[in-house]
Amino acid sequence: VVRRLSLYLRQLDALRVLGKPTISSRELGDSLRLTDAQVRKDFAYLSALGVAGRGYPVEELATRIRSTLGTDRSWNVVLVGAGNLGRALAAYQGFASKGFLLRGVFDVDAAKAGSSIGDIPIALMSTLPEVVKRESVQLGVIAVPPTSAQDVADQLIDAGVVGLLNFSPVQLSVPQRVSVVSVDLAAQMEQLVFQVSANAARK
Amino acid sequence: VVRRLSLYLRQLDALRVLGKPTISSRELGDSLRLTDAQVRKDFAYLSALGVAGRGYPVEELATRIRSTLGTDRSWNVVLVGAGNLGRALAAYQGFASKGFLLRGVFDVDAAKAGSSIGDIPIALMSTLPEVVKRESVQLGVIAVPPTSAQDVADQLIDAGVVGLLNFSPVQLSVPQRVSVVSVDLAAQMEQLVFQVSANAARK
DNA sequence: TCCTGTGAAATGCTTCACAGCG
DNA sequence: CGCTGTGAAGCATTTCACAGGA
Numbered sequence A, B: 001v002v003r004r005l006s007l008y009l010r011q012l013d014a015l016r017v018l019g020k021p022t023i024s025s026r027e028l029g030d031s032l033r034l035t036d037a038q039v040r041k042d043f044a045y046l047s048a049l050g051v052a053g054r055g056y057p058v059e060e061l062a063t064r065i066r067s068t069l070g071t072d073r074s075w076n077v078v079l080v081g082a083g084n085l086g087r088a089l090a091a092y093q094g095f096a097s098k099g100f101l102l103r104g105v106f107d108v109d110a111a112k113a114g115s116s117i118g119d120i121p122i123a124l125m126s127t128l129p130e131v132v133k134r135e136s137v138q139l140g141v142i143a144v145p146p147t148s149a150q151d152v153a154d155q156l157i158d159a160g161v162v163g164l165l166n167f168s169p170v171q172l173s174v175p176q177r178v179s180v181v182s183v184d185l186a187a188q189m190e191q192l193v194f195q196v197s198a199n200a201a202r203k
Numbered sequence C: 001t002c003c004t005g006t007g008a009a010a011t012g013c014t015t016c017a018c019a020g021c022g
Numbered sequence D: 001c002g003c004t005g006t007g008a009a010g011c012a013t014t015t016c017a018c019a020g021g022a
Helices: A002-018 A025-032 A036-045 A058-069 A084-091 A125-134 A146-159 A185-201 B002-018 B025-032 B036-045 B058-069 B084-091 B125-134 B146-159 B185-201
Strands: A075-080 A100-107 A120-124 A139-142 A163-166 A179-182 B075-080 B100-107 B120-124 B139-142 B163-166 B179-182
Touching: A002 A025, A002 A036, A002 A058, A002 B185, A025 A036, A058 B185, A075 A084, A075 A125, A075 A146, A084 A100, A084 B084, A100 A125, A120 A125, A125 A146, A139 A146, A139 B185, A146 A163, A163 B185, A179 B185, A185 B002, A185 B058, A185 B139, A185 B163, A185 B179, B002 B025, B002 B036, B002 B058, B025 B036, B075 B084, B075 B125, B075 B146, B084 B100, B100 B125, B120 B125, B125 B146, B139 B146, B146 B163
Parallel strands: A075 A100, A075 A139, A100 A120, A139 A163, A163 A179, B075 B100, B075 B139, B100 B120, B139 B163, B163 B179
Antiparallel strands: none
């Protein structure tokens, strides 16, 4: 359900650029391959504000979705792991533009710590707790090898982080108060292969 | 449903390293936060081979899942977009180790083409159709800015690719015979923020 | 006794269908 | 009219519960 809210938000942002003041559930649904009823149900869930005969006001709807997701406020983030993926994530524009403020990049490797990604310095893991506290960091991104993922997760949680975005292919075990979203790239690829095979089988 | 198959596979690989010959649905379920019934239903779906009183044989089960997913064969892949994310993906070990063979990296930027990532040369987009045909490439990974994502998708499809892994935050429109899996990093982050907020609200 | 395989019940999600408003 | 909001129906997925095998 929440996954779709993000999709709506992308679409609405595009519409705003086009200057469209209003959008119908049918139109929005078509562009995302959803039924119009589905779209209306979703918006009802955020006690919606559609105008019969017109549709939904683009601007207000976007604001409403953002406040439901929690992206109306900005969030402090740290990233652990300055390998290839970590570097790419640190430089990724999509985060900064959506209110995610990168407060630090960390690595265990002393050789990496000291260098920097763009204008973001890479720090040693040992300095993590201090930064998390000082900057009130709530979210941590894990881009380290699978073998150290759980260890890094524990350190982040000890330091006070309450949400983890995990890019390593392991199931993290965390206390209830901490939320985890995992992105397993190999799994996505497997997903794709399955769909391709299924698609080919269906003649 | 299929998403879970990937998770099982990870877990089974870990078990194999530990030398465990057999696993019960309960044990496997606990480690992935699923019920035992769920696990058994999933395995029934692949006309399973569990032994009552013992559990499932780790090795055979992994083989069975792989063949269902289609990862028992290997797949030829090209990657488009040699920005930060593209470079990280090209170097990512998780792909190569799971039977995905990277047959080329492409970019529109002539400055980037000519250089290389590790030992993989970056080629110009114009040479893409030839490589796709020569190497029988079935899958394409899109790591380009949102504005050119649809264009790149069209070129890949024209060249003969039948599956796309899309990292740009746009809804690609493709013909039925082509499968798409999208990974929107900003959306994952939004997901996380929502969960964190919900988790904090629940006292 | 431990564990699978599976009908049946329960739950959740999606689509249908239509009353009602601008 | 076009479009929303929503009960009710229709599907899909998850959990329960238990018979039966090793």
